[in-house]
Amino acid sequence: MANLVETRELTRRFGDVTAVDHVSFTVGPGEVFGLLGPNGAGKTTTVRMLTGYLPPTGGTVVVAGHDLSREPTEARQHAAVVPEEANVYVDLTIWQNLMLMAELHGVPRQVWAERGRKLLATFDLADRTGAKGRHLSKGLRQRLMLCMALVTEPSILFLDEPTSGLDVQSARLIRDLVAGLPKRGMAVFLTTHNMDEATQLCDRVAILNRGKLVAIDTPAALRARVASRAAVEITFAGPGLVADELSGLGVEAEIQPIPAGLRLTTSDPGRVAQEVCGRATAKGIRVASVNTLAPTLEDVFVQLTESAGGPPEGERP
Structure with missing residues (x-):
């Protein structure tokens, strides 16, 4: 039809x-x-x-x-x-x-x-x-x-x-x-x-x-389209690591704070999780959970729209 x-x-x-x-x-x-x-x-x-x-x-x-x-x-x-x-x-x-x-x-x-x-x-x-x-x-x-x-x-x-x-x-x-x-x-x-x-x-x-x-x-x-990058959410039992403590991970990662932990978006989630958990253990910080998140439609949306910038100035609804 x-x-x-x-x-x-x-x-x-x-x-x-x-x-x-x-x-x-x-x-x-x-x-x-x-x-x-x-x-x-x-x-x-x-x-x-x-x-x-x-x-x-x-x-x-x-x-x-x-x-x-x-x-x-x-x-x-x-x-x-x-x-x-x-x-x-x-x-x-x-x-x-x-x-x-x-x-x-x-x-x-x-x-x-x-x-x-x-x-x-x-x-x-x-x-x-x-x-x-x-x-x-x-x-x-x-x-x-x-x-x-x-x-x-x-x-x-x-x-x-x-x-x-x-x-x-x-x-x-x-x-x-x-x-x-x-x-x-x-x-x-x-x-x-x-x-x-x-x-x-x-x-x-x-x-x-x-x-x-x-x-x-x-x-x-x-x-x-964004399957090559995944997010890892790591939460801590009590005070945890902050982004400033995660320089030099050896792999590029975007770091965002979340309640009780961090979300790291990277092309190598396994390696990033291992590095972060290792640093937490070295500092005596207990890791409560580690979760790898599959890409969502929202991830695609953000990537495509942020890369192109915002709407034209003066655009009408």
Whole structure:
């Protein structure tokens, strides 16, 4: 099946500032695609262009086979958007919010009513259908926004920081739902600052920095990029070694303090652990634990974004 989202050389400038710089990628059916990047990297601008809220300066966006600039209505019929800040109608009840969204998208009543009941049950909202939007917590509003998006049965769902600031129960419900959507052939485009969430949910991730796409691959493939370096965490029973006492280890290592110990990132974790433990023993310091940590998506993210510097000065969100 054809890609549900395809960007070609997508670009957006604000005056002299290039917020998004010739970005190209695809999202296929049944794929959870994550867009990561530091603040000001161009993520929000990219999502606004993909969803038709902001015209690009250059390049194209194709959604479900429809060019967004030439066929905006047709393209938007295939997509649903859940922003970070849930914007439900505060004077309408949960059921009325759901009904309004379905009818705006032309979903027949007999279809959306049954679909809506199932969604409300899934998100633990079935016993709150008469509650007005203004009385809902952030977590409940976000659940309602997802119901409102899914009642239209979109081909692709755009989620902007869907679990940011939510209670544990709401965040878990949302993650579980997102994980199940690809089985229905739906694509999910996810922006998040939560690296564990991206690793858990995403089939592929793209990392944006200073408006440019610096990496795109599966989380496992991206982690393999930094597999030549690993972190060793060493904790001490009582006062331990400090970084100043670890000069001349014989192998390069980045040293960071952690509670009750040190984290050392190096290409030779075994040798570093042996050296540090040896110095601790020589000073009469007891080592409590030694753990070697596999590279994470966060390690990849930090390496790729720090090496390129921060966002362009004056970049808009």
